[in-house]
Amino acid sequence: NAGVTQTPKFQVLKTGQSMTLQCAQDMNHEYMSWYRQDPGMGLRLIHYSVGAGITDQGEVPNGYNVSRSTTEDFPLRLLSAAPSQTSVYFCASSYRDSRQSFFGQGTRLTVV
Amino acid sequence: AQKVTQAQTEISVVEKEDVTLDCVYETRDTTYYLFWYKQPPSGELVFLIRRNSFDEQNEISGRYSWNFQKSTSSFNFTITASQVVDSAVYFCALSEGSGGATNKLIFGTGTLLAVQP
Numbered sequence: 651n652a653g654v655t656q657t658p659k660f661q662v663l664k665t666g667q668s669m670t671l672q673c674a675q676d677m678n679h680e681y682m683s684w685y686r687q688d689p690g691m692g693l694r695l696i697h698y699s700v701g702a703g704i705t706d707q708g709e710v711p712n713g714y715n716v717s718r719s720t721t722e723d724f725p726l727r728l729l730s731a732a733p734s735q736t737s738v739y740f741c742a743s744s745y746r747d748s749r750q751s752f753f754g755q756g757t758r759l760t761v762v
Numbered sequence: 763a764q765k766v767t768q769a770q771t772e773i774s775v776v777e778k779e780d781v782t783l784d785c786v787y788e789t790r791d792t793t794y795y796l797f798w799y800k801q802p803p804s805g806e807l808v809f810l811i812r813r814n815s816f817d818e819q820n821e822i823s824g825r826y827s828w829n830f831q832k833s834t835s836s837f838n839f840t841i842t843a844s845q846v847v848d849s850a851v852y853f854c855a856l857s858e859g860s861g862g863a864t865n866k867l868i869f870g871t872g873t874l875l876a877v878q879p
């Protein structure tokens with residue numbers, strides 16, 4: 651099984667550009683989440699979803715949009731990238747009653 | 763408000779030493795879950811343990827052990843006889859609610875453990 655797959659692994663954007671970070675899981679997990687990891691700040695929750703068609707905001711949602719049209723996919727959209735969005739982004743998924751979240755390998759995004 | 767504090771930013775030990783990573787949490791819920799994740803230099807996040815708020819038994823898994831004390835809101839992690847492969851950033855995390863809410867983790871800032879040969 652592929653688990654949680656994030657694409658791309660690395661990306662450089664110019665300020666103001668838009669892009670979508672892709673996240674796909676093949677474990678039929680209901681829950682999916684996006685986190686960003688910044689030095690000295692741990693991981694912070696951006697958006698999360700408890701199932702197809704249902705999304706909600708986490709701790710740091712500003713500047714990001716999400717949608718969940720299928721169980722498998724949970725893309726994260728940056729509409730107008732800013733240097734403050736330079737970070738490592740992790741997607742995670744889990745069953746509703748599972749013991750752990752499974753994380754993707756991360757996407758390192760640099761906004762110049 | 764919920765919060766996880768890992769006061770130790772960096773720890774350096776020599777191989778075979780024991781090391782304890784501290785984690786202190788804040789929550790108003792009576793039902794919550796605590797986690798430890800490991801992030802090796804390769805960058806992926808590796809699940810180590812989940813403990814619920816009703817189970818204060820300590821847990822041991824090989825060289826790893828965890829001490830959960832509700833009285834001090836702490837969930838500390840000890841590595842016995844550390845090895846170079848233990849070098850990583852370790853994150854403590856919290857989720858609230860009876861379902862475990864594994865999609866809404868609140869992470870501490872992490873502790874970088876360097877094990878010298």
